[in-house]
Amino acid sequence: MTEPPGKTSFMVSLQTRILALVLIPLLLTTAALVITDAFGRIQDSQANLAQQRELLIETRQAGVRDVVESARTAIQPILQDRSLNDSEKRSRAADILRAIxxxxxxxxxxxxxxxxxxxxxxxxxxxxxxxxxxxxxxxxxxxxxxxxxxxxxxxxxxxxxxxxxxxxxxxxxxxxxxxxxxxxxxxxxxxVTDIDAAMEGAEIRAAGALHSSITTSALIGTLIFLIVAAITAWMVRQTVQPIRRTAEAMRNIAKGEGDLTRRLTVESRDEIGELASQFNAFVSRMQETLLDVRRRTTSVHQAAEEIAQGSDELATRTEQAAANLQETSASMEEITATVNHSTESAEQANQLVQSTASVAREGETAMKSVERTMTDIDTSASRISEIITLIDGIAFQTNILALNASVEAARAGEHGRGFAVVAQEVRTLASRSGDAAREIRMLIDASVSHTREGSNIVKQAGTTMQEIVNSVARVTDVIADISAGAREQNSGIGQINTAVAEMDTMTQQNAAMVQQTSSAATQMRHHAESLNALIGTFVLGEEASSSPAQLLSTRSAPSLENRKPTKPQRHSVAEVEWETF
The missing domain is CATH 3.30.450.20 (PAS domain)
Structure with a gap:
């Protein structure tokens, strides 16, 4: 496990720290007591030596004082001797002093x-x-x-x-x-040189005694320190042992080899026991969290897999859409040309229809004239038929008269033979006239019939021409509408072309976004696999139905790079797919 930046590699254990916190002050205290005692003993020894020296010096001083006072006492008799003059007194006193x-x-x-x-x-x-x-x-x-x-x-x-x-x-x-x-x-x-020599011996003896006493004090302090250190080490060991177990469990977890199903034994009700209890609660919480993370990671991986598959399908459909848009753009160009041609044709048709309407109206007028003429012909034919009927009646009457004349001529005999011939001729003429009248009547009837049929046909033709005129008018309106619609269609197709171009741009952008989505889904899947593999290093106490490697498939999403859209055939994509898309 790497150490935090700025920290040295030297690590001091908690036991060492506690021992240091206890033993160092104890050692310092013991050393201070020993040193203080030593200094006290040294000071006492020095004070005793100094006191001895002072006593010796005072003794020597007292001896000197006694000598001087004795000398003064020794010359007192001379000072009190009245028999001596001052010079003699001085001389004798000086001699006494010289002799001392x-x-x-x-x-x-x-x-x-x-x-x-x-x-x-x-x-x-x-x-x-x-x-x-x-x-x-x-x-x-x-x-x-x-x-x-x-x-x-x-x-x-x-x-x-x-x-x-x-x-x-x-x-x-x-x-x-x-x-x-x-x-x-x-x-x-x-x-006082002799005093110094005497003091040197005293100092040596005092130093020996001082060294012995200091050594004894140091040994006693060391023994006390070792006893207290042993007791402290035992107590610290008993205190730190649960912490070491906690640290070992944390170390296993930190190294990715931790068994999160294990729990520490709570052996006391002090802070160490509280630490173990809270550590168990932390591990339980961590176990639940990692289990939930594992489940959610599996869900994330599946979702990433579905996103990748959806991205693949969307990429395919986007490519299909791009190809279709290209084809649509080409078709729209063809439609634009066709609509333009249709517009021109509609305008030409409109002109032709206008001409046709004019001709139809003229034809209608002519047909009406023909109808009137046919009506007149029918009237004349009817009149002729009546005249022919009259002629036929006259011929019949003439035939009867000729027959009567022949009968009368026969009765007349010879005298009536010429008349009979004439009557026969008249009868023949009347018969022929009747036959001709009948033939004419038949012809007239046929003509009247044909005339009537022609009149009916002319009437029908007139009606048809009227309908043609009306139809031509409607066709004219329709063609005008078609022409206007074609112009509007041309404008709309231009807008459609613009929209198709924008759709093509958006499709390309969608393709790029799909590529990014697919890459992100792939990365998310890889992250999910890595996270699940990392979680798999812990023992969580809940075995999954399959291993993380089985839960998380390693199917790689197809790369969208260097993907060239293929131009599909028309109507190759099902309509339901486009609805889904």
Whole structure:
């Protein structure tokens, strides 16, 4: 598992942190106590040593003071001896002071208040000289300061001075007091080098005792620390163990090998137990969520599959639509040309119909004239028929008269023979006239019949011509409507062509969108497969009817790239498919 950015690879366990939080303060406290005790012991030892040194120095100072006071006491009888003059008293007092020795080679010295030396046993050549200008290595005027201390009632005076035989500067303690009868300052001094040597041994012994006591304290502190550390480690281990189990379960889940059906055992009612309980609740919630995600991922994959299939079908139909639109565009161009031709033909037909209507109207007028003529002919034929009937009647009467004349001529005999011949001729003429009249009548009747038939035909022709005229008028109107409709159709076809072009553009855009949809569906299916494969790494406790690989098929959606629309045959797409599309 990768670490967050900005974090080092070094990881400190919780147990180590808790132990560090407990043991480091404990260690520091123990060390502080040991160090404090050691410092206390060191300070006590130093204080004891310093106190011992002070006591030794005070003892030495007291010894020096006692020596000086003894020297002062020793010269008191001389001061009280009235038999001696002042010079003798001074001389004898100086001799007494020169003779005094203590602690080996230490001596008593005496100075007048003006700094003139009176007694200096180891440098008698300097007696009687002014030594008020002598300075210590640190620049103090030694004799002046000691005279001042003595005149103020006496006291101690410490100063650095050269130690005889070593050429080293060592501290020296002197005591000075006054002899007012002589205006003297008498005093003595001692070095504390031997005290330092004695103190070195004391310090070594004290250091050994101090080291032993500090070591004992350190061992006791270490033992206490180790005991407390062991108890703390045991308690921390018992506390951290459930957390480790929780961390191990989380690590398994994080690595994709987690069994989400497992639960932690709640062993306590403290914060650790609450952590385990909440972890179990979290894992349960995560298990339910992943199960729901798996089901929804399967649904998403199926939906993506259906979208991909629908996109494929839609792509095919879009290609079909594009091809049909191209064919429609070509057909619309042909229709446009046809409509234009129809418009021109309609206009020509309109002109021809107008001419035909004019001719039909003239024919109607002529037919009416023919009808009137035929009516006149029929009337004349009827009149002729009547005349022929009259002639036929006359011929019949003539025949009868001729017959009667023949009968009378026969009766007359010879006298009537000529008349009989004439009567016979008249009878023959009458007979022939009757036959001719009958033939004429038959012809006239036939003519009348034909004339009537012709009149009827002419009437029918007139009616037909009237109907033709009316039809031509209607045809004229229809052709005018056709011409206007053709012009409107031409305009509408232009709009249709524009719409078809726009539809073709939209179809191409739809094809691109279908391609994007198919790609998105493919990506969504792949994402669903990846997500389900990722979820499949967890043990969820609910085995599906089939594995994720079976639930999520790996059928790849056909690519729409480089797809060229094929021009289908007309009426190759079912109408129901277009309704669906």
């Amino acid at each position: 020795r203590f602690e080996g080679d230490n001596y008593v010295f005496a100075y007048e208040y003006n700094g003139t030396n009176i007694v200096l046993p180891y440098s008698r050549e300097r007696e009687g000289t002014d030594m008020s200008g002598i300075q210590t290595p640190d620049g103090a005027y030694l004799i002046r300061d000691m005279i001042e201390v003595a005149r103020q009632g006496g006291g101690y005076y410490a100063y650095p001075w050269e130690y005889p035989g070593t050429n080293t500067i060592e501290p020296k303690y002197s005591y000075a007091t006054q002899v007012p009868e002589f205006n003297w300052m008498i005093g003595a001094g001692v070095y």
